[in-house]
Amino acid sequence: MTNDRTPHWLVQLRFILLCSPVGIVLALILAPWAIFxxxxxxxxxxxxxQASRLFTNGFVKLFDPEGHEAIRRSGGDPFYDSIGVPLNNDSEQVRVTGRKPNTNCPGCHQPVLVKANKPFRCPQCDAHWHENNWWRWTGSKWIVLKMGR
Structure with a gap:
């Protein structure tokens, strides 16, 4: 199973690249001391x-230990998952689950992540993925939903 999150090193590299023009201009202004x-x-x-990462992770672990463990179990990091664009371009779905959506729900057409032979319920329209089919409860019986319907 692959992880679709942006790698931490890439987020750090973007941070350095965004801040480096300030350092270069500062070095040009203070040319004799640029080496320092x-x-x-x-x-x-x-x-x-590093201090920001330590503070953010410590704050989340202190005030929401269960949430911190859930984030860590899903392969996330509270600090990196909280950073926005342009450093971290991941969607909310990827930040929460670590995976990109792989299909659309036939009931509401929202992008969702489903796995073969693993039950799933769409949070938007309550359609159910079970036994490799989409199902919906009509009030009296379960019907199979077709894609595009």
Missing amino acids: VLPAFFGTLFVFW
Whole structure:
């Protein structure tokens, strides 16, 4: 099973690339001390990134231990899953489940992630995926839904 989340190293690289023009301009302004300014600037960015990650993960673990464990079990990280665009372009579905939707629900046409031979209920329209078919309760019996209906 693959993980569709954006890799952590790529999020960190985007952060560094977005901040590097500031460091370069600062080094150009302080040209005689550029050899000291650039490492200090990027070192500060690294410390800020790690401190932010430690604070966010600690805060979530302290105030919502069950939620923190659920996020970790699904392969997520509270810090990386909370970062938005342009650093992390993952959809809400990918942030929560770690996977991209693989089909659309035939009842409401919302993108959902279903697995073969594993029951699933659409949170929007209450259609059920069971025994590799979509089902809906009419009030008196279960009917099989066809795709596109």
